[in-house]
Amino acid sequence: MTQVKLFGISGSPKKKGSNTTRMVAAALEGASAFEGVETDLVELGKLTIEQCNGCRSCRKKKVPYCPVIDDDMNPLYPKLMEADGIILGSPVYFASVTSLTKAFMDRTTCLGGAVGFALRYKVGAGIAVGGTRHGGQELTLAMIRNYFLMMGGIVVSGIPPHGYWGGAGVAGDISEDEWELYGQKINALDVCRDLGRRVAIVCKLLKAGIMVEGEELLSFDLGKTQAAAY
Amino acid sequence: MSKVKIFGLSGSIRHGNTEILVKEALKAAAELPNVETEYMALADLNIAGGCTARYTCWRKPSLEHPCRDYKEDRDDVNRILRAMVSADGIIVGVPVYWGSVPAQMKCVIDRSMSVEAGFLLRNKVGGGIAVAAERHGGHELAIETLHRWFLVHDMIICGVGPARPTTSIGGHQGAMAVQGFPYPVHSDEPGESEAVLQDDIGMGAARCLGRRVAELTKIVKAGLDSFSESELAWPKGRVGSEVFDRAEERGTS
Numbered sequence: 001m002t003q004v005k006l007f008g009i010s011g012s013p014k015k016k017g018s019n020t021t022r023m024v025a026a027a028l029e030g031a032s033a034f035e036g037v038e039t040d041l042v043e044l045g046k047l048t049i050e051q052c053n054g055c056r057s058c059r060k061k062k063v064p065y066c067p068v069i070d071d072d073m074n075p076l077y078p079k080l081m082e083a084d085g086i087i088l089g090s091p092v093y094f095a096s097v098t099s100l101t102k103a104f105m106d107r108t109t110c111l112g113g114a115v116g117f118a119l120r121y122k123v124g125a126g127i128a129v130g131g132t133r134h135g136g137q138e139l140t141l142a143m144i145r146n147y148f149l150m151m152g153g154i155v156v157s158g159i160p161p162h163g164y165w166g167g168a169g170v171a172g173d174i175s176e177d178e179w180e181l182y183g184q185k186i187n188a189l190d191v192c193r194d195l196g197r198r199v200a201i202v203c204k205l206l207k208a209g210i211m212v213e214g215e216e217l218l219s220f221d222l223g224k225t226q227a228a229a230y
Numbered sequence: 231m232s233k234v235k236i237f238g239l240s241g242s243i244r245h246g247n248t249e250i251l252v253k254e255a256l257k258a259a260a261e262l263p264n265v266e267t268e269y270m271a272l273a274d275l276n277i278a279g280g281c282t283a284r285y286t287c288w289r290k291p292s293l294e295h296p297c298r299d300y301k302e303d304r305d306d307v308n309r310i311l312r313a314m315v316s317a318d319g320i321i322v323g324v325p326v327y328w329g330s331v332p333a334q335m336k337c338v339i340d341r342s343m344s345v346e347a348g349f350l351l352r353n354k355v356g357g358g359i360a361v362a363a364e365r366h367g368g369h370e371l372a373i374e375t376l377h378r379w380f381l382v383h384d385m386i387i388c389g390v391g392p393a394r395p396t397t398s399i400g401g402h403q404g405a406m407a408v409q410g411f412p413y414p415v416h417s418d419e420p421g422e423s424e425a426v427l428q429d430d431i432g433m434g435a436a437r438c439l440g441r442r443v444a445e446l447t448k449i450v451k452a453g454l455d456s457f458s459e460s461e462l463a464w465p466k467g468r469v470g471s472e473v474f475d476r477a478e479e480r481g482t483s
Binding site: 116150160207214 | 232262263346349353370374377378381382383384385386387388389391392394402403404445446448449450451452453454455456457
């Protein structure tokens with residue numbers, strides 16, 4: 001039984017009543033429908049996260065954590081390293097993620113090139129909740145997916161057709177915002193459940209595949225990791 | 231060990247910089263064991279036009295002739311679609327036209343809806359390459375367009391991966407190259423259609439992308455082979471399986 005771990009992050013600054021947190025939790029719930037899936041949820045709104053100050057100490061020291069700022073990012077680095085799949089959700093603030101979410105993203109730079117891209121076999125997917133129907137969710141989801149790609153990760157869709165770009169929702173009561181798709185009533189939380197399920201499936205595929213192919217691939221020189229270039 | 235096929239498509243209407251990059255990526259992909267590659271170029275094919283929104287493909291899905299908008303004696307899009315469906319990994323290279331892909335490539339993209347029924351491209355690994363005549367020529371945007379295409383097909387997307395060319399990196403979310411180094415060779419200057427050969431960074435990125443797609447394709451294929459179909463199948467009747475369910479009901483699958 002392939003065991004996988006999914007790490008969900010909600011980038012809403014609200015400490016309670018956050019739609020984004022509900023959506024991310026629904027994604028993790030959808031993933032848990034499979035056997036062998038462990039989930040963990042973190043709400044950035046309850047944490048203190050400072051902005052990256054660009055000192056590049058992480059790159060100079062080549063460590064997978066921020067060696068300079070001592071705050072609530074510290075416990076998140078091992079969680080990111082242990083996860084097989086990462087679901088990052090944010091409210092939509094001006095067609096983009098919240099500054100809190102962005103601070104989180106920036107502070108994960110240490111997991112990038114200098115350490116050989118710690119997320120390179122991890123799956124990433126996004127969730128975005130906007131204030132209106134066409135409120136910038138797609139652009140926010142594009143930002144989240146490009147974050148994962150720039151971290152060397154692997155990106156998947158939610159389930160087409162309702163989750164092409166990830167999980168998108170409209171604020172208000174997201175469990176009541178329903179629409180019909182091929183004769184079935186679904187809402188934004190269902191979209192997120194499907195997204196979580198999809199991420200879990202791909203995590204399992206990768207994990208099982210690495211167990212088969214890993215040894216052969218690891219012995220094959222995939223090219224120099226140019227840590228020095230950073 | 232799983233055998234995989236990587237399909238490389240050059241989305242340029244001529245044999246130029248894009249072709250050089252896609253072939254470089256495929257060459258790097260083929261260096262991994264048990265990897266077979268197939269290459270096609272829009273420059274060698276007829277693209278009769280775009281999607282005509284008749285939805286014949288949706289009402290009567292077909293594996294042999296996915297898109298029936300044009301007669302096959304003057305249109306090769308089905309050849310491309312069949313090659314994509316039979317591959318395990320897909321690399322697409324495009325020249326950047328107006329921050330996006332060229333029209334002929336967009337015809338292929340639009341008409342690929344004909345293989346969306348039943349999610350025939352699901353779980354294939356996809357990577358993008360873009361080349362332009364400027365450094366900030368719109369590469370990232372063109373590659374975003376390709377990624378959006380891949381996402382709607384429920385494919386698995388990767389960037390250039392952790393390996394690096396010996397110098398620097400040309401793009402993260404896809405391989406990005408400039409025609410010419412250190413300055414772009416403009417489109418009215420001699421040698422411009424192969425000037426990407428001067429861009430070591432871009433050529434290296436294409437190689438890294440080829441290897442990354444091959445590596446992940448092998449892993450995903452091995453993963454797919456180790457699960458039974460029922461374990462991975464979307465529950466019947468649940469949103470996501472419905473197009474084939476409906477086709478089955480009507481007896482037209």
